Amino acid sequence: MIKFVLMVNQQGQTRLSRYYEPVELSRRAALEAAAVRCCLSRNKDQCSFVEYKDFRLVYRQYAALYVVMGVTHSENELSIYELIQNFVEVLDKYFSRVSELDIMFNLDSVHVILDEMIQNGHIVETNKSRVLAPLTAINKMVDG
């Protein structure tokens, strides 16, 4: 299963974090810092999967922003790697080319999108329009 999803920028600032297993607040900061250090220290030639403690990090870099997922060894790494891409594509569609600022200013919408895709550490929905359905509904309500 997926243990957590992080979005971190190159300065190491967390822009989104979602945990699917209880982690104490004090340990979160340490975990996030360690995870981002792990990813930042790697270059493009290196593989996108890193052993970290008793689980594995799968990450993808989008310009200055890293999306990192912590997964157990039972997960299929490539499918998680593409899940990240799918997630970012959904964000792209919603924000029409997503940027770090969009994520900061619309944290609630990003959470809604993520919750539609991953629940409780498992993939629920991968179809983009279905993921966006609730948000589209809200926007219609607001517009109307």
Add this chain to the structure above:
Amino acid sequence: MPAVSKGDGMRGLAVFISDIRNCKSKEAEVKRINKELANIRSKFKGDKALDGYSKKKYVCKLLFIFLLGHDIDFGHMEAVNLLSSNKYTEKQIGYLFISVLVNSNSDLIRLINNAIRNDLASRNPTFMNLALHCIANVGSREMAEAFVSDIPRILVAGETMDSVKQSAALCLLRLNRTSPDLVPMGEWTARVVHLLNDQHLGVVTAATSLITTLAQKSPEDFKTSVVLAVARLSRIVTSAAIDLQDYTYYFVAAPWLSVKLLRLLQCYPPPEDAALRSRLTECLETILNKVQEPPKSKKVQHSNAKNAVLFEAIALIIHHDSEPNLLVRACNQLGQFLQHRETNLRYLALESMCLLASSEFSHEAVKTHIETVINALKTERDVSVRQRAVDLLYAMCDRSNSKQIVAEMLSYLETADYSIREEIVLKVAILAEKYAVDYTWYVDTILNLIRIAGDYVSEEVWYRVIQIVINRDDVQGYAAKTVFEALQAPACHENLVKVGGYILGEFGNLIAGDPRSSPLVQFNLLHSKFHLCSVPTRALLLSAYIKFINLFPEVKGTIQDVLRSDSQLRNADVELQQRAVEYLRLSCIASTDILATVLEEMPPFPERESSILAKLKKKKGSSKLPDLDDVRRSVNGSTDHAENTEATETSVSNTVLAFSLYRTEPTGIITLPCDDDFRFVCKNNGVIYENQLLQIGLKSEYRQNLGRMYVFYGNKTSTQFLSFSSAVTSSDILKTHILQTVDPMIEGGAQVQQILNIECLSDFSDAPVLSIQFRYGGTLQNIAVKLPVMLNKFFQPTEMTSQDFFQRWKQLGAPRQEVQKIFKAQHQMDSDVAKAKLLGFGVALLDGVDPNPANFVGAGIVHSKTTQVGCLLRLEPNTQAQMYRLTLRTSKDSVSQRLCELLSDQF
């Protein structure tokens, strides 16, 4: 989709976030946050009722602050209030706040539950979804109790919307994980399995996750899912991508669902039904074929999605381990990936191939890639990929290629990353021993290891080389010659000095004939290293010197002079000084005969499992903690097991021998094992069995996860026992090993001793059984006794302050971690006796922790090879009622349970 304006109308939030971004320092940021927190708090506390919009804005700010790593200790109530709003946006933000910030033991749960109940009943699918998300995310026991009956109903009801079904499936999964006892599956099982047939692929995806988890727990109940999963998979892989338009990702049909279905199938053995089996094989072949087809898109996403499915299919093929054809095809496919330009693929291919190497069908096929893997070791730029290459070489090694692989690993070791050196050293040491045909190669290899990576050669490795040299006389001369030559190097590692000192002390005489390595030269060589070494090595060298005095009388004078020097006799280190004094005296007063007896060559070591292997397993164990979710473990487990059996073959043979004797004549009297012997819970010595003929006594000692038991067999009669034999059987998680077999004849009135080694691999409840057989006056006697080896024997007491104690006590607060028992006192309630029993149980008693001095509080750690389980206990006597209350908290529920059983019987 319209572009969304930054800030989405919430200006205050946008301003706040911009402020934070403009903060020049961490201090400024903290200051700004505190200001905002104060502002929000005053708004919440103020007299003016806030409207939904403001509440939403403030809750959003709190979420952002929480994300920055600041604890939020208010606002929960406001979030709960938002739940009852009729506006979706407000309700949504309320739920978001709760699922991000509220943990499962919050006292707000009841209020939240009310809101959830309303939303579940609302029949509004978006509201129902929010409520189900919340249950899935918080998942507390109280929630489970409140909703466990509703969710399966929602999940399988015909009129439920698809998106709600998806949420309900994962919600049920969560409740099953946190409170499995509450989720009654029975009646729903068939209908849940049937969800695999659902029209909607999103529902199938969610349902597959649920079924996989449930099937891991009770495979039998969900067996029918195999048929449906194969059918579904077959429809996906054979469909034209167009049929599944909504779920096609870069021209790959439903990749995530395919992965999940393949994973579900890994919970089961290959289907027995021939038709089903061939359908599955067909699917797997199609997946393998697709990779060979020209890509439908040049995008990397396309090939990644395709390969994700492929790797999962290969995992299933390996799991089944029954179709040689598929296994070899998988291996060839992975072989192609080994040279792929994508690092990710090379990494995963190496990892999967490691598993293939353990299958008898594909082992040979894997071996053909040896050159590529060795090349990867040399050229890969990513250490994690090189690590996988080392793992694969280790897995593919056998007698035919061991020399090449060990040589390559050794040469890689010279430049290997520090982080993985120790593991490589262990692996080389194991391979060298396992596949050594001639032991000179083994000795060379280990000495090379020490030369190249001396700092990473752990004690186990050099102990082992000495054990082997001592046990094999054909290699002793060679070993002496080789260490002698290696020691000539101007700078050599201390580990080499240790091995050299030990081996020359034992076998230096074998090379003393050559004037280039005459006794004096040998001694001078060793002694030239003496001053550079640490105390333990010096101590070892002193022992080597006294052995030299015995081996070579001609250097006695020289060595005595060295021992006599002030730097030895007055050495500040007690151990060294004592050795120098005693060895000097011994060499002066003892006759040659006595010297020869005292300093005789070491006897062969008993054959036992290589301690290096144990160490490597431990290393692996620490890096990959067991995970309930992990299906792959079964595959990994079996590879480990294969190594294990091969390496321990020799040690097992003793027990097997004892067994075969036992089997020859199954007649005579058999004493059945008695129930758990609670007399020995708190003590280690005593008589465990006695009849008219025989008395069995015990003395035992335990350290961490190891134990040694001395078993005494006393013949109470005046006639001898004949064909006496003994054997111990134990579960896999408690290893026992008899060190020496007893003489088959025990004289009348005599007592013989036998030593038994015990190792605790994990927590256990079954005690080992000692079976004894002998002939007395013509009849065969069979006796079986349970040995008093209980979990608490592996306790190590832990002292801690009362503050620490309470902190840990709180940490172990999950409901299953605590076990409590209230029971009537069976013995007189004496505080000193109780204290002695608790100490005997193995915990440390902590004074001044409990405010009531009559109560006992203790702490300890149960050691097993795989884990260490911390344990806290509290015993409250109530002398008036003649009752005790015992409370135990440990990090593992089975341990709590077992310890409570054992201890509550003692009072």
